[in-house]
Amino acid sequence: MQIILLSGGSGKRLWPLSNSTRSKQFLQLLQDPDGKKESMVQRVVRQIGESALEASIIIATSASQRDFIETQLGGKVDVVTEPERRETFPAIALSVAYLASQKGCSRDEVVLVMPCDTYTEARYFDVVAKMVEFVEQDVADLVLMGVPAKHASADFGYVLPATAGEGASYMKVEHFIEKPTEKKAQELMGKGAHWNGGVFAFRMGYMMDLAARYVPTHDFAELRERxxxxxxxxxxxxxxxxxxxxxxxxxxxxWKDLGDWKALVRELPAHAMGNVILGRDVEGSTVINELSLPVVCDGVKNVVVAAGHDGILVCGKQSSEYIKQYVDPIHMRPMFEERRWGTYRVLDDARYADGSHSLTKSITLHPGKYISYQIHHHRTEVWTFVEGEGIFVLDGEARRVKAGDTVIIPVEHYHSIKALTELTFIEVQMGNPLIEEDIERFDWDWSKVGGL
Amino acid sequence: MQIILLSGGSGKRLWPLSNSTRSKQFLQLLQDPDGKKESMVQRVVRQIGESALEASIIIATSASQRDFIETQLGGKVDVVTEPERRETFPAIALSVAYLASQKGCSRDEVVLVMPCDTYTEARYFDVVAKMVEFVEQDVADLVLMGVPAKHASADFGYVLPATAGEGASYMKVEHFIEKPTEKKAQELMGKGAHWNGGVFAFRMGYMMDLAARYVPTHDFAELRERxxxxxxxxxxxxxxxxxxxxxxxxxxxxWKDLGDWKALVRELPAHAMGNVILGRDVEGSTVINELSLPVVCDGVKNVVVAAGHDGILVCGKQSSEYIKQYVDPIHMRPMFEERRWGTYRVLDDARYADGSHSLTKSITLHPGKYISYQIHHHRTEVWTFVEGEGIFVLDGEARRVKAGDTVIIPVEHYHSIKALTELTFIEVQMGNPLIEEDIERFDWDWSKVGGL
Structure with a gap:
């Protein structure tokens, strides 16, 4: 069977740790059974592996998340990226086309779709296994998961079963109600309505036919094109x-959505993470620090403190669901990113009286990794290597570089870098002003360089 | 008349904004009558200028504070630095020797000593004027200021007057009690004891004779030597x-000592300073941010949030007097310094697996200012100029540099830089490891370079 994990969102509800590229499912704040840090998506993939399901996993996501997924799950999953963001129906259709034309899955094979960031327990996957069984037994075209509504929330979709027979292993669905008012939700609960868990099982062919009504092809490349x-x-x-x-x-x-700080901190393994000093008089609070600067906290109750490369949040737990409104107007470049080749941190982003602009980054490439061969039309860069060894290419000429070396890359010069060991350099970009997307990428054949 | 302002302390009670070089009196958090930012020492010097006193001011301090004083008060005061930290008696003796031998003050001239960080009002200086008058009238050898004790604090020295006559313009002092227990303080208050305000007036000759009992000289240079x-x-x-x-x-x-966050925030002109976003549900709280990262704060009550280059504090107001114990163990280089030539900020302080170490700074020199001609024995430096123009000297050879240029300074090479305009460069230091005090300074005659 095939599992499609939907990885979307660019939420700021866990600001400053989540941002436009680092969605909440990639925050490594949880803990796996061995005590290692784990993100929500790593947790779900681990749980699938530990379950009785014998499933291949494919993650449907946007291009901006590909690097995070490769870093956190490299080798464990296939990734299908949408060419543009278009909601879950097209994303699932594209994933099914990928399974059909790239992985050779038949029309009869069962597919299960689920969110990648549900915080749940092992028993959830037993229910998933049952759902798959019901599809295999042709109980219905579509099998979905319902979670008994625990309170009259206006944040969920509701599913009303036709028969609410106690102990039934499945129930026919009468209808769906998307995010009702709380009053209506209360009424629905009385009738045995369940929350829609966003988990669906069906056969490949079912979805292939639905998608073909819009674009009559099962070829992945063609569907991606169209x-x-x-x-x-x-x-x-x-x-x-x-x-x-x-x-x-x-x-x-x-079954939880750890979608805001209040919900998340309840599930964290520790109340202080990172360089944090808690005083004696701290109660019901969580302090997370991703910066190297120390955070000292004392004399507070029921607060969340989160310090990250994008900012600092100090928030009463109850207020944490409302931070989006304060955070949305902040327009700032991401100050930290994980990429397929390594990581970078913005150290300084400065504008000067004469209109010029400099951006200083610390960039680390992992051994064997490289960045694309590229030019910039408006900026010069100075790289000072501070750790490790690599191969630097400037205008087609490759040479070894190591900690202590400095290279200058003028405007319009082709360049690339490949790490031989863990490689770190400090990059100073200068421009008047710097233009965010000032990059053009070209092909470069590293095999012709060798180890120099 | 002469006023000696005592500027000591390296307190961490206003951490992270105060540190070992930036004492609390230099924090520019207050506001002058024109709405401009003002530090405690700037405020006191302004208040003296606005008073009826016709006084010259000299500041007795340590060498580490000289740059701050020149930056904040350049031209308005003389500065006498102690060769080593030795308490207030020697510091005052040295200042008096400076007044006698460098400024030609006579033995009869009246000197007034006061702390540089008292937070007070204009009337205070009327009392100071009266104190000076009483010395001139030879009412006593030593005239001091007493502040009616308002509560039985164990933190102050007490002065018990012999006659506590209501409305007397001065009272003979019977004796002094240094930081009594609260119980004893209560008893003293009943007897009309006052807090010792740390303000003393006397004639030059009085102090010169007292100092001469230990070192029989009135010569500044000799006393400094000894x-x-x-x-x-x-x-x-x-x-x-x-x-x-x-x-x-x-x-x-x-009359206040703004010595901890609780006391300081009461006197601040605003509850949000710097890049701060306050939510709707913030009560009785102050948020100060010296970083460029945004601080978002909501749903808190009676807290102080202070974010600076040395760290981040989140603290209940009541707890703020106890932070010293949590902050003292933090051993970190200062991440931001004001110097006589400008400022620097540490952007990154990184150690790598192979034992090497890099330190990245953003350094700004003001026009006409320069750093000393120096060499390093263990580190190389790469400077990338990002703003302005200057003259760079390497091994005796001077040349113009401007934004866009990069210079490499290998180990053991003599170098210096002078700003022609506001000049900023990103400095990457590398060493294995970097040694904090790896600097040797030499003379360099900028006049022979001219404007190039």
Missing amino acids: YGELPKISFDYEVAEKASSVVMVPFDGK | YGELPKISFDYEVAEKASSVVMVPFDGK
Whole structure:
């Protein structure tokens, strides 16, 4: 069977640790059973591996998340990136086309779609296994997971089963209600409505036919090319709500969206993470520090303190669900990024009275990794190597560089760098002003360079 | 008349904004009547200027504070630096020798000594004027200021007047009690004791004779040379407590030591300073941010948040007096310094697996300013100029540099830089490891270079 994990979002609700490229599912704040740091998506992939499911995993995401996924899950999953952001129906259609044309999955194979950031327990995957079984037994075209509603939340979609028979292993779905008012939600709970868990199982062919109504192809490359022809609509609206043959399998266990600080800190392994000094008089609070500067905290109660490369949050736990409004207007470049080749940190982003602009970064490449061969039209760069060894290419000429060396890259000069060992350099970009997307990428054949 | 301002302390009680070089009196958090930022020492010097006193000011301090004083008060005060830290009696003795031998003050001239960081109001200086008058009238050898004790604090020295006559303009002092227990303080208050305000007036000759008992010279250079022979003792113990002819002049007005966050924030002009976003639900709190990163704060009550180059503090107001214990163990180089030539900020201080070490700074020199001609024995430096123009000297050869240029300074090469305009460069230091005091300074005659 195949599992499609949906990895979306660019939320700022966990600001300053989450930003436009680092969505919440990539924050390594949780802990695996060995005590190692783990992100939400790493946790879900680990849990699938530990379950009885014998599943291949493919992650449907945007191009901006590819590097994070490769860094955190490299080798464990396939990645399908949308050419543009277009909601869950097209993303699932594209993933199914990938499975059909790239992985040779048949129309009969069962596919399960689920969010990549659900915080849940092992029993959840037992329910997933049951859902797959029901598809295999042709109980319905579409099998979805329902979570018994615990309170009348206006934040969830609801599923109303036709028969709410106690102990039934599945229930026919009567209808869907998207984010009702709290009053309506209360009414629905009385009728046995469940929250829609966003987990769906079906056969490949079912989805292939639905997608072909818009773009009549099962070829991945072609569908990706014509991605804009698929409607911008969620799977819930386009498929689940219109389906005539749908059953729901209930899961009554730990199932959470760690979507704001209040929800997240409840599940964290520690109340102080990073360079943090807690005084004696700290109560019900969590302090997370990703910076090298120390954070000292004392005399506070029920607060969340989060210090990251993008900013510093000091927030009462109750208020943490409302920070989005304060954070949204902050327009700042990401100050820290993980890439497939390593990481970078912005050390300084300075504008001067004469209109010029400099950007200083610390850039680390992992052994064997390289950045693309590129030129800039508006900026010069000075790189000072401070750790390790690598091969630097300037205008087609390759040479060894090592800690202590400095290279100057004038405007319009082709350049690239490959790490031989862990390699760190301090980059100073200068321009008047610097232009964010001032980069043009070219091909470079590293094999012709060798180890020099 | 002469005023000696005592500028000591390297307190961490206002951490992270104060550190070993930036004492609390240099923090520019207050506001002058024109709405400009002002430090405590700037405020006191301004208030003296606005008072009826016609006084020259000299600041007695340590060498590490000289650059701050020149930056904040350049031209308005003389500075006398102690060759080593030795308490207030030797510091005052050295300042008096400076007044006698460098400024030609006579033995009869009245000197007033006061702390440089008292937070007070204009009327305070009227009392100071009266103190000076009483010395001129030879009412006593030593005239000091007493502040009516407002509560039984164990943190102050107390002065018990012999006659506590209501409305007297001065009172003879019976005796001194250094930091009594609270119980004893209560008892003293009943007897009309005052807090010792640390303000003393006397004639030059009085102090010159007292100092000469230890080092028989009135020559500044000689006394500075023999500074270690002066006893390490406070003026209170060595002079005030032993004096036979002492009167006290009461000052019953605003008189505060803004020594911890709780006391300081009460006097600040705003509750948010720097790049700060306050949510709707913030009460009785102050957020100060010296970093460029945004601080977002919501849902907190009675807290102080201070973010600076040395760290981040999140603290209940009541707890702020106890932070010293948590902050003292933090051993970190200062991350931001003001110098006579400009400022620097540490952007990155990194150690690598192979034992090597790099330090990246942003350094700004003001127009016309220069750093000393120097060599390093263990580190190489790469400077990339990002703003302005200057003259760079390497091994005796001077040349113009400007934004966009990069210079490499290998180990053991003599170098210096002078700014022609506001000049900023990014410096990357490398060593294995870097040694903090790896610098040797030499003379360089900038006049022979000219403007190039």
